[in-house]
Amino acid sequence: MTSNTSPDAVDPAVREELARLRDSIDNIDAAVVHMLAERFKCTQQVGHLKARHQLPPADPAREARQIARLRTLAENAKLDPAFAEKFLNFIIAEVIRHHESIAVDTTDGTAPAADASGPGE
Numbered sequence: 119m120t121s122n123t124s125p126d127a128v129d130p131a132v133r134e135e136l137a138r139l140r141d142s143i144d145n146i147d148a149a150v151v152h153m154l155a156e157r158f159k160c161t162q163q164v165g166h167l168k169a170r171h172q173l174p175p176a177d178p179a180r181e182a183r184q185i186a187r188l189r190t191l192a193e194n195a196k197l198d199p200a201f202a203e204k205f206l207n208f209i210i211a212e213v214i215r216h217h218e219s220i221a222v223d224t225t226d227g228t229a230p231a232a233d234a235s236g237p238g239e
Protein backbone atom coordinates (compact mmCIF):
# COMPACT_ATOMS: atom_id res chain seq x y z
CA MET A 119 0.00 0.00 0.00
CA THR A 120 1.25 3.55 -0.72
CA SER A 121 1.08 6.27 1.90
CA ASN A 122 0.27 9.86 0.93
CA THR A 123 2.34 12.83 2.09
CA SER A 124 0.34 15.23 4.20
CA PRO A 125 -0.23 18.55 2.31
CA ASP A 126 1.59 20.44 5.11
CA ALA A 127 4.76 18.40 4.54
CA VAL A 128 5.02 19.14 0.80
CA ASP A 129 8.22 20.81 -0.45
CA PRO A 130 7.45 24.51 -1.22
CA ALA A 131 8.86 24.11 -4.78
CA VAL A 132 6.44 21.27 -5.43
CA ARG A 133 3.62 23.31 -3.93
CA GLU A 134 4.51 26.20 -6.29
CA GLU A 135 4.65 24.00 -9.35
CA LEU A 136 1.28 22.49 -8.47
CA ALA A 137 -0.20 25.98 -7.99
CA ARG A 138 1.22 27.14 -11.37
CA LEU A 139 -0.22 24.11 -13.17
CA ARG A 140 -3.57 24.57 -11.44
CA ASP A 141 -3.68 28.21 -12.57
CA SER A 142 -3.36 27.02 -16.16
CA ILE A 143 -5.97 24.32 -15.59
CA ASP A 144 -8.35 26.96 -14.23
CA ASN A 145 -7.77 29.15 -17.31
CA ILE A 146 -8.34 26.21 -19.65
CA ASP A 147 -11.52 25.21 -17.79
CA ALA A 148 -12.79 28.79 -18.12
CA ALA A 149 -12.06 28.74 -21.87
CA VAL A 150 -13.89 25.42 -22.23
CA VAL A 151 -16.94 26.84 -20.42
CA HIS A 152 -16.94 29.96 -22.61
CA MET A 153 -16.54 27.94 -25.80
CA LEU A 154 -19.32 25.58 -24.78
CA ALA A 155 -21.58 28.54 -23.99
CA GLU A 156 -20.96 29.94 -27.50
CA ARG A 157 -21.59 26.52 -29.04
CA PHE A 158 -24.91 26.24 -27.19
CA LYS A 159 -25.89 29.74 -28.37
CA CYS A 160 -25.44 28.49 -31.96
CA THR A 161 -27.23 25.21 -31.38
CA GLN A 162 -30.18 27.01 -29.76
CA GLN A 163 -30.56 28.97 -33.02
CA VAL A 164 -30.29 25.71 -34.98
CA GLY A 165 -33.02 24.28 -32.73
CA HIS A 166 -35.37 27.18 -33.50
CA LEU A 167 -34.60 26.96 -37.22
CA LYS A 168 -35.26 23.22 -37.25
CA ALA A 169 -38.48 23.61 -35.25
CA ARG A 170 -39.81 26.34 -37.56
CA HIS A 171 -39.14 24.19 -40.60
CA GLN A 172 -40.23 20.87 -39.06
CA LEU A 173 -36.76 19.36 -39.38
CA PRO A 174 -35.88 16.44 -37.06
CA PRO A 175 -33.87 17.35 -33.92
CA ALA A 176 -31.14 14.80 -34.69
CA ASP A 177 -29.13 14.46 -37.90
CA PRO A 178 -27.17 11.19 -37.61
CA ALA A 179 -25.33 11.72 -40.94
CA ARG A 180 -24.03 15.09 -39.76
CA GLU A 181 -23.02 13.52 -36.43
CA ALA A 182 -21.08 10.78 -38.22
CA ARG A 183 -19.13 13.42 -40.16
CA GLN A 184 -18.46 15.43 -36.97
CA ILE A 185 -17.22 12.34 -35.12
CA ALA A 186 -14.90 11.29 -37.97
CA ARG A 187 -13.49 14.83 -38.15
CA LEU A 188 -13.07 15.14 -34.37
CA ARG A 189 -11.36 11.75 -34.11
CA THR A 190 -8.78 12.86 -36.69
CA LEU A 191 -8.27 16.19 -34.90
CA ALA A 192 -7.86 14.33 -31.60
CA GLU A 193 -5.34 11.88 -33.06
CA ASN A 194 -3.28 14.75 -34.47
CA ALA A 195 -3.42 16.53 -31.12
CA LYS A 196 -2.43 13.34 -29.23
CA LEU A 197 -5.78 13.21 -27.46
CA ASP A 198 -7.54 9.85 -27.10
CA PRO A 199 -9.99 9.77 -30.07
CA ALA A 200 -12.39 7.54 -28.13
CA PHE A 201 -12.54 10.18 -25.41
CA ALA A 202 -13.11 12.93 -28.03
CA GLU A 203 -15.96 10.91 -29.52
CA LYS A 204 -17.55 10.30 -26.11
CA PHE A 205 -17.26 13.99 -25.26
CA LEU A 206 -18.89 15.08 -28.55
CA ASN A 207 -21.67 12.52 -28.14
CA PHE A 208 -22.29 13.80 -24.61
CA ILE A 209 -22.65 17.38 -25.87
CA ILE A 210 -24.78 16.43 -28.87
CA ALA A 211 -27.16 14.39 -26.67
CA GLU A 212 -27.78 17.54 -24.61
CA VAL A 213 -28.27 19.62 -27.78
CA ILE A 214 -30.82 17.12 -29.09
CA ARG A 215 -32.69 17.33 -25.77
CA HIS A 216 -32.81 21.13 -26.18
CA HIS A 217 -33.95 20.80 -29.83
CA GLU A 218 -36.75 18.44 -28.76
CA SER A 219 -38.02 20.82 -26.11
CA ILE A 220 -37.83 23.79 -28.52
CA ALA A 221 -39.84 21.73 -31.04
CA VAL A 222 -42.52 21.00 -28.41
CA ASP A 223 -42.66 24.68 -27.35
CA THR A 224 -42.85 25.79 -31.00
CA THR A 225 -45.75 23.43 -31.71
CA ASP A 226 -47.73 24.48 -28.63
CA GLY A 227 -47.01 28.19 -29.15
CA THR A 228 -44.93 28.75 -25.99
CA ALA A 229 -41.57 29.20 -27.77
CA PRO A 230 -40.04 32.65 -27.33
CA ALA A 231 -40.04 34.63 -30.58
CA ALA A 232 -36.35 33.90 -31.20
CA ASP A 233 -36.25 35.47 -34.67
CA ALA A 234 -38.07 38.65 -33.60
CA SER A 235 -35.40 39.48 -31.03
CA GLY A 236 -32.65 40.54 -33.44
CA PRO A 237 -31.33 44.11 -33.72
CA GLY A 238 -33.75 46.60 -35.19
CA GLU A 239 -36.81 44.42 -34.71
Ligand SMILES: O=C(O)C(=O)C[C@]1(C(=O)O)C=C[C@@H](O)C=C1
Pocket residue numbers: 161164165175176177178180181184209210213214217
Ligand atom coordinates in the same frame (compact mmCIF):
# COMPACT_ATOMS: atom_id res chain seq x y z
O1 LIG B 1 -26.10 20.44 -37.04
C1 LIG B 1 -27.22 20.16 -36.58
O2 LIG B 1 -28.14 19.77 -37.29
C2 LIG B 1 -27.46 20.28 -35.13
O3 LIG B 1 -28.59 20.16 -34.71
C3 LIG B 1 -26.30 20.46 -34.22
C4 LIG B 1 -25.76 19.13 -33.70
C5 LIG B 1 -24.50 19.49 -32.87
O4 LIG B 1 -24.65 19.74 -31.66
O5 LIG B 1 -23.42 19.59 -33.46
C6 LIG B 1 -26.80 18.50 -32.83
C7 LIG B 1 -27.65 17.54 -33.29
C8 LIG B 1 -27.52 16.90 -34.60
O6 LIG B 1 -27.79 15.53 -34.55
C9 LIG B 1 -26.23 17.22 -35.24
C10 LIG B 1 -25.40 18.21 -34.81
